Amino acid sequence: MDQGRISAGQLTLLVMSFTIGSWIVLPTGLQSGQNIWLIILFGLGGGMFFACLGLLLYRRFPGKNLFEIHELVFGPVIGKFFSLLYLWFFLQTGGGTLGVFVTMLKSTVFTATPDLALLVPWVIIVIYGCRRGIEVIARSNQPLILATVGLILISILLVLNIFEADNLLPFLDKPFSRIAWDALGVAVFPFGQGVIFMMILPRVNRQQKVAGAVFGGLIGAGLVLMIIQSLAVGVLGKVAEVLVFPTYEFYRIIDIAQVLTRLELIPLLNFLTMGFIKIMLCLYALAFGTAQLFNLRTYRPLAIPIGVLLLVVARRIFPSVSEHMRYFEEVQPYYGLFFCLVLPLITLGTALLRGRARREMAP
Amino acid sequence: MIVLMILIFLLLFLWEAPGLMAQEYWRELAVFTILLIVGLVLSLLLLTGVKLPYIESFWLNLFEKIV
Amino acid sequence: MADDRRKNRIFRGSLGLLLLSLVLSGGCWDRRELETLAVVTGMGLNYAAQGDGYEVAFQIVRAAQLQSASGGAGGGGELKPVWILRSTGPTVFEAVRNATFQSSRRLFLSHNQVLIISEAVAKGGLLPALEFFVRDHEPRNTQWLLLTPDEPVEILDAAAGLERVSALAIVDLMKQYQLTSKIKPVYLADYIKTRIEKTTANTLPIIRIYETAGKKELLLDGTAILKEDRLVGFLDHKETRGLLWVLxxxxxxxxxxxxxxxxxxxxxxxxxxxxxxxxxxxxxxxxxxxxxxxxxxxxxxxxxxxxxxxxxxxxxxxxxxxxxxxxxxxxxxxxxxxxxxxxxxxxxxxxxxxxxxxxxxxxxxxxxxxxxxxxxxxxxxxxxxxxxxxxxxxxxx
CATH class of the missing domain: 3.30.300.210 (Nutrient germinant receptor protein C, domain 3)
Structure with a gap:
């Protein structure tokens, strides 16, 4: 298996990239309009709670990844069944990101390019990165996340002349249930999907820094997303509610002295790089997890067939953007909650009970 | 097209398999082959226009039935 | 030693990964070179004379004509720097595509600067006509919207004073509004934004033709009020500034x-x-x-x-x-x-x-x-x- 080690700092950056991922262009919770920053804040809180749960579990079984924990807690049969569920979750997450990636490119710049011409090269790179191991993924992530954060910070300066703080008012004009629902949506996607890092935590070289690194990454990503969405709403106002890709659209309005115009490449670049890392991590977790499921000695040969599966899933994830958005509005909160709250809770509960039972058995 | 697709998958197989066999990683080879065949079958189904369900639509429908 | 080599391998691996992603993440199927494009600078929207549909007018620049020194004796037929085109269709999008019956090059809308809307369209509801410009990926949301009581085609074809392309002249007219503050320039994005607000009414600047010394020239003439997407009334220059004071x-x-x-x-x-x-x-x-x-x-x-x-x-x-x-x-x-x-x-x-x-x-x-x-x-x-x-x-x- 992968002997690679990453540092706590690299883990932080990975968590950031993964969380920014595809959400940056196709955000959920836009119904909340000008309160989107608040939604993200609440979502971040929810995400931190899920992370706490995962880290508690990890503290009980230090050095073990999620699938190993499953087998330790439930025994081989039920444990493998739980792991299988998570494999499906990773597959859908990765395939969904890949699907959004194609949709985004097709409806903005590469309108006439066939899907496969975009997908196949992408999957090839992702497979290559996955086979190289977590160290290479973490390392190639460093310049990409730096570029993304840098570009977003620069964007603040770029929109100064068209940003209207007024657009962020009124504060909380929607009923609380609406806000809570949207916040839950954001909590499970993108923050909650970080449950995938349960597969990667044992690879960190200084174990005592793991918790801090994860929380740091989540907070960093939350800040970045808050900035970019607030900018979008501040520039576009209510128009942001009818756009499919608001972050993409607001860069198109930027016009500084007719010199700095047509900067839509910035959000595309951000999405491409962050989505790239996200898909790669999904593939890594999938290949690694599958290898563990079958007690294999190496995960590397699995990267290719699972990459192909990701490609197939990406082709059959959603028939249209509107369906995708409806899915995120109606089903995703429950679906995500199952994987980042219910399953970890069951595992943690069982682990605690069994732990107590074992202690009582022992003298 | 179908032939081409099978050829591509064969190529993928030949790319990976010899190394595994040389190291006598039989279990790995088996899992690899099974997954590759699943991929091939799904790809062929997509290629021939069989209407595989859309994953998110599937969840949506299921969810609507439950509620 | 061994550790060094491993580090080196990782470094090369990540570098290769980055390079690979650069090389492979491409594939532009609808790549078009400048000489195969018709760059549209101004568009006019009107209802079609017959049937229910739209008539769209295009102003396309002849790049070669823009560069050549004006009015030279050399060359046989001196072409105008712009080419005016009209096409009709049941929707704006189809009208845009139908223009390829006449144009040898595909129309390229990303550089469109102004949208001239006829009064008839404004009376019948603007959003159905503008929808395409927001939905399609080519046109920008930073096009200027103007209303005209005349035919939009005439505005696009009018003499542009000191400029060679009337659409670009209109852009300059909009940008120097603060010399009088008696015009309220409106972007497509502004219009859409106000449209979504429930209680706010929209305004659009009015442009029309006037004849002087036998030439048709452009003139900004007040502001139109659009309530719930439909033209309801006008403001003169003085009232327009009254509005701008408050805004x-x-x-x-x-x-x-x-x-x-x-x-x-x-x-x-x-x-x-x-x-x-x-x-x-x-x-x-x-x-x-x-x-x-x-x-x-x-x-x-x-x-x-x-x-x-x-x-x-x-x-x-x-x-x-x-x-x-x-x-x-x-x-x-x-x-x-x-x-x-x-x-x-x-x-x-x-x-x-x-x-x-x-x-x-x-x-x-x-x-x-x-x-x-x-x-x-x-x-x-x-x-x-x-x-x-x-x-x-x-x-x-």
Whole structure:
């Protein structure tokens, strides 16, 4: 298996990239309009709670990844069944990101390019990165996340002349249930999907820094997303509610002295790089997890067939953007909650009970 | 097209398999082959226009039935 | 040693990964070179003469003609720098595609600058016509929208004064609006944004043709009010500035007042900062508008010396009245059309959404009934280069 080690700092950056991922262009919770920053804040809180749960579990079984924990807690049969569920979750997450990636490119710049011409090269790179191991993924992530954060910070300066703080008012004009629902949506996607890092935590070289690194990454990503969405709403106002890709659209309005115009490449670049890392991590977790499921000695040969599966899933994830958005509005909160709250809770509960039972058995 | 697709998958197989066999990683080879065949079958189904369900639509429908 | 080699491998791996992602993440299937494109700079929207559909007019630049020195004797037929094209279709999108029946090159809309809309379309509802420009990936949201009582085609074909392309001339007209502040330029994005707001009415600048010395020239002529997407009325230049005072978009311009002893004085506006407050009290909407304006004396048509402090005070008061006049005029028109062009409703929504929730269904009624209090603080700060008109004055003892 992968002997690679990453540092706590690299883990932080990975968590950031993964969380920014595809959400940056196709955000959920836009119904909340000008309160989107608040939604993200609440979502971040929810995400931190899920992370706490995962880290508690990890503290009980230090050095073990999620699938190993499953087998330790439930025994081989039920444990493998739980792991299988998570494999499906990773597959859908990765395939969904890949699907959004194609949709985004097709409806903005590469309108006439066939899907496969975009997908196949992408999957090839992702497979290559996955086979190289977590160290290479973490390392190639460093310049990409730096570029993304840098570009977003620069964007603040770029929109100064068209940003209207007024657009962020009124504060909380929607009923609380609406806000809570949207916040839950954001909590499970993108923050909650970080449950995938349960597969990667044992690879960190200084174990005592793991918790801090994860929380740091989540907070960093939350800040970045808050900035970019607030900018979008501040520039576009209510128009942001009818756009499919608001972050993409607001860069198109930027016009500084007719010199700095047509900067839509910035959000595309951000999405491409962050989505790239996200898909790669999904593939890594999938290949690694599958290898563990079958007690294999190496995960590397699995990267290719699972990459192909990701490609197939990406082709059959959603028939249209509107369906995708409806899915995120109606089903995703429950679906995500199952994987980042219910399953970890069951595992943690069982682990605690069994732990107590074992202690009582022992003298 | 179908032939081409099978050829591509064969190529993928030949790319990976010899190394595994040389190291006598039989279990790995088996899992690899099974997954590759699943991929091939799904790809062929997509290629021939069989209407595989859309994953998110599937969840949506299921969810609507439950509620 | 071994560790070094491993590090090196990782470094090369990640570098290769980055490079690979650069090389492979491409594949532009609809790549088009400049010489195969027809770059559209201006478009006109009208209803089709026959049947129900749209007629779209295009202004396409001939790049080669733009570069060649104007009016040279060389070359046989000197072509106009723009090519005007018209096509019809049941929707705007189809009309755009139908243009390829006539154009040898595919129309490229990303560089379109202005959308000229006919009055007929504005009366029938604008959004169905504009929808395509927001939905399609090529046109930008930063196109200027203008309304015309004439045929949009004529505007695109008109002589453009000093410019060679009328659409670009219109862009410059929009951008220098602050020289008078009597025009309200509107982006497509602005229109859409206001359209989504429930209570706010839209405005569009009006452009029309006038003939001078046998040539058709362009003229900006007031502002149109669109309520719920439909044309309902007009503002003249004075009323337009009345609107801009409140919106805080007066960035310059001149203002002329009648002096009490006969004659006139014209001031140049430096800037104006408004503060608007909308409240709901005693069953009425109460609007408080406060404006701080700074100006300088630009010209006078009397022999009197206006440069004394006492005169300044008087001039400031006169200006205050003139500005209030403009605002009241705009307000009266807006109330007559029951159109909230000032966005008072939106202000209320942003600062007190619960009250707005209650009023929004009958906002028209509340808007017409609104009590508006205007407070203006005008400052005359500069004299220009002379103190008083060049008349002889006795020395003071």
């Amino acid at each position: 805080g978009e007066v960035r310059g311009g001149v203002i002329t007042v009648d002096l009490p002893g006969g004659g006139k004085a014209t001031f140049e506006i430096f800037d104006a900062i408004p503060k608007v407050k909308v409240e709901f009290k005693e069953g009425r909407v109460q609007v408080k508008i406060e404006i701080k304006e700074r100006a300088g004396l630009g010209a006078q048509t009397t022999y009197a010396d206006l440069s004394t402090p006492e005169q300044f005070k008087k001039l400031e008061n006169l200006q205050t009245k003139a500005i209030e006049d403009e605002i009241r005029a705009a307000l009266a028109k807006a109330k007559a059309y029951k159109a909230d062009i000032f966005g008072f409703g939106e202000y209320l929504y942003k600062h007190d959404h619960r009250t707005w929730q209650r009023l929004q269904k009958e906002w028209e009624r509340y808007f017409v009934d609104a009590q508006v209090e205007i407070k203006i603080e005008a400052m005359v700060e500069e004299l220009g280069l002379v103190t008083r008109p060049a008349t002889y004055r006795e020395l003071r003892k």
